[in-house]
Amino acid sequence: MDSEDDLHYSTDDDCDFYSGDMDMGMAYYSDEDDPEAEDFVDDDTDDYFESRRREQNFTILNEFDIRQRQEDDITRISSVLSISRVASIVLLRHFNWSVTKVHDEWFADETRVRKLVGLLEEPVVHASNAREVRNHTCGICFESHPVSRIKSAACGHPFCASCWEGYISTSINDGPGCLMLRCPVPSCGAVVGQDMVNSLASNEDREKYARYLLRSYVEDNKKTKWCPAPGCEHAVLFDAGNGNYDVSCFCSYGFCWNCTEEAHRPVDCATVEKWILKNSAESENMNWILANSKPCPKCKRPIEKNQGCMHMTCTPPCKFEFCWLCLGAWSDHGERTGGFYACNRYEVAKQDGAYDEAEKRREMARNSLERYTHYYERWASNQTSRQKALADLNQMQNVHIEKLSDIHCTPESQLKFITEAWLQIIECRRVLKWTYAYGYYLPEQEHAKRQFFEYLQGEAESGLERLHQCAEKELLQFLNAEGPSKEFNDFRTKLAGLTSVTRNYFENLVRALENGLSDVNSHGVSSGTSSKSTAGSSSKAGRSGRAKGGIIRTSGSTRSDDNATHWSCEHCTYVNARSATICEMCHQRH
Structure with missing residues (x-):
């Protein structure tokens, strides 16, 4: 008999992991006699996604939104501090657009701040009041110009308009540094504001300057970032309130706010960095070389054995012939040493321990490579499946939804459950993909966590495949139908239910992995972890589901002690009360 001390995850506290929020899942299951069943499903789905939107800790901004927020901040500073718009921009730029x-800085020490940003209260050089002075000498070209052609910043240092135009144009073409342009006099720190730039720069340079200013509102602000998707011009305003760094842009690209890589829950940014580096670096190439090659005894270049016999010949100019097993000269080999396919010398030396260390290193490299390949192939496979699901969703939205609406005489607004199922599939593929990176870096010595993780991952794969199968294969019969059918309503209920169940499971899976599978007791766990996990999940799911008259399982199997009171639907795996003759989830007859 397994004790509850063996596994922490077989306690009552974890029953929701397997069944999710039962109220959420059961909201999709309606009585066949309920005339408002269809509306109930769609309304509940709308409520769910509306609640998810309210929980978002980020806001997507387009160019108009960015410009509007920037203007609001400028106006607020100008009003409170009683300064010009240009001065407000200078202050906000310096303090990274933090109002x-x-x-705080202005009211603490206005004089210091003015000096710091170059907002002078009085000019350094006072212009001559003599009316007879009609010309001034430019401080750059040292030529005499009419007073009307002489311009200066707040400091009063005089330069001709042509020199100013060249100075401003060069600065703008050099990049965003032009936003903090100062007086050309090296010892002067007076700022050159946007008003002066606009009055002297060309139309093209003015547009560049305005673009730099707009982009600085995003790039210099700690709470905003540009969406990293190629070609996307949206920005994200982020509020790190609930600890979730995943962001989804209007362009459908999801990324991590913290590291700007693609969204990667449940793994942390450090793990993602290591995984991406491992996928792109030469480390695995070196592992492959170590595992599948040996150095030539003469020139030391690595050689791969790609033919059956042990007679190896190094490439020119070395051309050394040697035995693959013992690395001795082939001239010392022949029938007496084992022929072309064996080496008695190697076997004797191996028994004496001469080759143990080299072979051990080679075996370790081979095992390491095989382990990495196992996780990488599955990681890449889920990435491919996700890309395919994205393409299928696009086709569904652009072609199939309209076709289904015409065939089954159903408004497109009532077919949202299909697109929501595909969106859930896409999200689950992303989560499942990163669980393989999580598994790769899970310590080998933590056997209980590893076994429990593999069990949860397997259940997640099974649940996702059921949802994917329903959304992809079972939908085809309704796309190819000649007219409306009653079965379509049953399909709606089944797909919506599977979407809800899968969503709940994956949300709980993400939380469990982010918590480091903290509920697992790594001491005193026997090799039967997986079976005990199944039993634990079944019994706990049963306790949490009794109020609803059924149990949601994440696998199709049932325990023998449940058979007397429940039966598992072979279509959707929902576990029903023994007295029921029709599955409460998919309405298939038992």
Whole structure:
């Protein structure tokens, strides 16, 4: 008999992991006699996604939104500090567009802040008041120009318009540094504001300057970032309130706010960095070389054995012939040493321990490579499946939804459950993909966690495959139908239910992995972890599901002690009360 001390995850606290929020899942299951069943499904789905939107800790901004927020901040600073719009921009730029920081610094020491950013209260050089002075000498070209052609910043240093135009144009073409342009005099720190730039720069340069200013609002602000998707011009305003760094842009690209890589829950950013580096670096190439090659005894270049016999010949100019097993000269080999396919010398030396260390290193490299390949292939496979699901979703939205609406005489608004199922498939593929990176870096010595993780991962794969199968294969019969059918309503209920169950399971899976599978007791766990996990999940799911008259399982198997009171639907794996003759989930007859 297994004790509850053996596994922490077989306690009552974890029953929701397997069944999810039962109220959420059961909201999709309706009585066949309920005339409002269809509306109930769609309304509940809308409520769910609306609640998810309210829980978002980020806001997607287009160019208009960015410009509007920027103008609001400028106006707020200008109003509170009673300064010009240009001065407000200078202050906000210096303090990374933080209104609060500007207020704090300004009211703490206005004089220091003015000097710091170059907002002079009085000019350094006073212009001559003599009316007879009609010309001034430019401080750059040292030529005499009419007073009307002489311009200066707040400091009063005079330069001709032509020199100013060249100075401003060069700075703008050099990049965003032009936003903090100062007086050309090296010892002067007076700022050159946007008003002066606009009055002297060309139309093209003015547009560049305005673009730099707009982009600085995103790039210099700690709370905003551009979406990293190629060609996307949206920005994200982020509020790190709930610890979730995943962001989804309007362009459908999901990324991590913290590291700007693609969204990668449940693994952390450090793991993603290591995994990406491992996938692209030469480390696995070296592992392959170590596992599948040996150095030539003469020139030491690595050689791969690609033919059956042990007679190896190094490439020119070395051309050394040697035995693959013992690395001795082939001239010392022949029938007496084992022929072409064996080496008695090697076997004797191996028994004496002469080759143990080299072979051990080679075997370790081979095992390491095989382990990495196992996880990488499955990681890449889920990535491919996700890309295919994205393409299928696009086709569904652009072609199939309209076709289904016409065939089954159903408004497109009532077919959202299909696109929501595909969106859930795409999200689950992403999560499942990163669980393989999680598994690769899970310590080998933590056997209980590893076994429990593999069990949960397997259940997640099974549940996702059921949802994917339903959304992809079972939908085809309704796309090819000649007219409306009653079975379509049953399909709606089944697909919506599977979407809910899968969503709940994956959300709980993500939370469990992010918590490091903390519920697992790594001491005193026997090799039967998987079976005990199944039993634990079944019994706990049963306890959490009794109020609803059924149990949601994440696998199609049932325990013998449940058979007397429940039966598992072979279509959707929902576990029903023994007295039921029709599955409460998919309405298939037992």
